[in-house]
Amino acid sequence: MASKIVVVGDVNGKLSEVFGKLAALHTKQNFLFAIIAGNLFADPDTATDDDNQEVVKLLQGSINVPLPTYFALGRTALPAAVIEKLESDLGEVCPNLTVLGRRVSIKTSDGFRIVAVGGAHTDTTDEPMSQYSATYMDGDAAAAGKGLTDVDILLSSDWPASVRDGAKAQYTGDAPAGVQSISELCGVLRPRYHFSTSDNFYEREPLFHNGLPPRFVTRFLSLAPYGNASKQKWIYAFSLEPSAPPPQSLPQGITASPFTAPRKRKLDSQESDFNNYRYANGNGAETHYERDRGHGKRRRAQPPPKPDQCYFCLSNENCETHMVASIGTDVYLTIAKGPLPLRTTFPSLGFPGHILLIPLEHAPTTSAIEDADARQSTVTEMQRYRSAMQSMLVERSKGEDGRSQLGTVTWEISRGGGVHLHWQFMPVPVDLIQRGLVEAAFDVEAENSSYPKFAKKIQDMEAAEEGDFLKVMIWSEALRKEMVLPLDKSFRFDLQFGRRVMGKLLGLETRTHWKDCPQTQVEEQADAEAFKKAFMTFDFSLEGQE
Incomplete structure (x- = not known):
């Protein structure tokens, strides 16, 4: 059964007030307990x-604490008399008042699980810290949540x-500097509520955590001080059921x-309206012009979207999260908008199987990811996801001879002037x-389009990948093949090239462009859920989750 809880911001010594x-409110609301967050x-x-x-009055019992109350350490040192008490x-100041x-x-x-990390963050300290010191280190944050996965x-x-990345809610003034170890703690614990304090009140939109549906949801609130001049919210009451499911x-x-995914660089805040680049199935707008489909005339292309307009950035509040299938450390999977195959194309799967592998970091190419460690871990995880999906297809499409009836084709368009790097992954007989x-189909279509020839030798592919390129990765249990098409300004490259090749090969020419393959949100969600169910035992991002 849900109980009422009340949380207060900085009191700053105004104990009697x-x-x-709280006593007056408690008489009316009958709170289970109170928390002083600052x-x-x-x-x-x-x-x-x-x-x-x-x-002195509090320690002598002259101030009544009307209900069980837990107080955080806050960012300032406790009075010596309070520490002694x-x-x-054993952590109690007076009846009903306990330190966290x-x-x-x-x-x-x-039955309520509460985790607290109090004090101001410090990287080093020359003095031993007691449990009541108003400072903490990264190791303290990690230790506070050890062994817990949700609170x-x-x-x-x-x-x-x-915390403000991807949020529309704005903070008045200069927001407090965040601490990475607290971010990581929140990501591990997946708390239902996360409270802090600041000069002004701030309430972020709810956020959901990665995992199997139903997903854990966190609400972050930062309360203003009691008695603040601008009369911003310093107290927050809510109802909560202990250990309730998501x-x-x-x-x-x-x-x-x-x-x-803890990053060495922050994700950019994302608040803009919908744009077609989220599902363009390429990697950027044309540099100068783009031909109107079906009209034969040219119009000036829109400039590539910035990070705050990019729908491949997962923290964008308008991202169609019902299509997201898995979120790793550096990469996530989503079903493709307007997939090329139909549900009936590969009957053994029960879903189209057209998947996008998308790095969490906003960058047009792998080499544009500035941090070397992040760049390497992103490439490694994309390959790991690709391998896991290939294993899933083998499992689901075995014939009577025990061999897989499906292989895969994965292609990447890497261009320095693009928007957000991603790979497209598709099953193929x-x-x-x-x-x-498959190899011949790409060769012939390139020749018919007057494109250069694909590089297929290791040295030639490495040379081609020093600039802009299209890379095709063909895989089956018995055969692996990679080929790279160098892209330069001497010809206009069609971003739908990969879909066009595969569409012709599979007899799906009418589905070359994603806009010609509309689905309802219900259909998209059903495809995403069917894929997640099939991929569950291969999805390494779920390892260690309850």
């Missing part, structure tokens, strides 16, 4: 006589890094979690690969 207000006491270095007197009374400490995980008597409430004095349907306005018809 805040607990008096500084309960005034900073000892700047405390006034009135502030010090408030501490905590140490002698620098790093702690507790389960209340009513009811997470408290942190610092904001998680990247929601069956995602709430309105939800975004993907910016914590799914294995006999077309074994008879060399």
Whole structure:
């Protein structure tokens, strides 16, 4: 059964006032417990006589704490008298008032799991830190959540890094600098609520975490101080059921979690309207002009979308998340918009099988990913996903002879002037690969289009990949083949080239362009769910999840 909980921001020593207000609210609302998410006491270095007197009154029992209340450490040191009382009374200041400490995980008597990381972040310290020190290190954040995969409430004095990425909600003034270890903690714990404090109130749109549906949803709120001049929200009440399962349907306005893949560079905030590049099935707009389909005239192309307009960036609030199939550390999978194959094209699968492999980092090419480690891990994970999907196809398409009836074709358009790197992955009947018809189809179509010849020797392919290129990877259990088409300004390359080749090969010429293959959202979601179900046992991103 759901219970009412109330959370308060920085109290900063106004103990009588805040607990008096809580008592009045508690009489009407009957809260199960309260949480002080910020500084309960005034900073000892700047405390006034009135502030010090408030501490004395609290310790003497002259201030009534009306209900069980947990308080975070906050970012300022605790008064010496309070620390002495905590140490002698095992973390309790007075009846109903208990500290949460620098790093702690507790389960209340009513079954609520609360994790807290209090204090200001520090990289190094010359002094040993007690459990009541108002500082913490990255190791403390990691230790606080050790062994847990989801909690009811997470408290942190610092904001998680990247929390505003992909959010429409704006913070008034300069937002607090985030801390990466808190981001990683939130990504691991998948809390239902994450509270912090700041000079102004901030509530982010809900975010969902990677995993099998139903997915965990986190709401991040940062409360303003009590008595703030602009009268921003310093108190927040809500109802919560302990350890309740994730929601069956995602709430309105939800975004993907910016914590799914800890990055050395932040993901860019993304708030723009829909644009066709999300499913263009190429990798960028034409450099100068683009021919109107079916009209034979030219129009000036729109400039390539910036990161805040890119629908391949998963944290974009308008991203069609119902099509996302798996989210790894550096890469995610989504079913293709307007897939080339039909559900009936490969009956053994039960879904079209046209999948996009998309790096989380916004970059037009692999080489454009600036961080060398991120670049290597992205390539490694794309190959790992490709291999996992190939294994899935083998499993699902075995014939009576025990051999797979399907192989795969994967192609990549890599152009420095593109938008967001991705690979397209498709099943193909294995006999077309074994008879060399897939390779021949790409060769013939390139010749018919007056394109250069495909490079097929290792040295030639490596040379071609130093510039812009189309790369085709053909795979079956018995045959592997790669071929690279160099792209330059001497000819106009058709971004639908890969689809055109495969469409002709599979007798699906009328489906060459994704816009000619519309599906309803219900159909798209059904295809995504069918793929996820088939891919589940091969999906390494789910390893270690409950």
